[in-house]
């Protein structure tokens with residue numbers, strides 16, 4: 024025994040391999056109250072996959088001082104004029120930050136502070152994004168192929184989905200003349 028170990032988990036650049044990988048799939052039917060256009064949402068195929076998340080969770084959820092590592096794959100598509108996007112969340116321990124980085128395809132990182140000020144950053148292969156604590160975050164696929172990005176966050180951060188599912192972000196990302204634009208969300 025020479026104390027040189029072989030890792031049991033790998034990162035191929037796009038996918039995670041090996042042990043302790045958690046896989047989650049989010050379909051249209053899992054995303055009620057996320058999209059603004061309720062009629063378009065009701066008409067969308069409920070079983071269509073919107074995104075998949077592979078996560079390496081080396082420690083128990085809630086552990087102070089540990090880290091989690093995930094890759095999200097957002098499929099291309101729209102609900103009405105809104106791009107396919109993740110649910111979005113604040114962290115349950117609200118001061119916990121996170122890194123995101125673009126791996127493949129084109130997307131947008133949509134951010135909102137506690138005062139409901141919303142802005143967005145373009146994501147593309149090689150882009151790196153530091154998400155400060157107290158900032159809600161979600162991503163949207165603005166391209167025609169799969170959009171994949173990496174994430175690294177503290178293992179005690181947790182996810183608070185309730186505020187976003189009840190009140191949304193104050194702005195939504197829609198396609199206008201083939202271009203993504205961030206506009207005020209007016210709920211009818």
Ligand code: PAN
Pocket residue numbers: 076093095109110111112121160161174176180182
């Ligand atoms: C990411 C997200 C992932 C899926 O790993 O959890 O992109 O988005 P939702 O969790 O909003 O469905 C992250 O931000 N972790 O903290």
Ligand code: ZN
Pocket residue numbers: 112114121160176
């Ligand atoms: Zn997060």
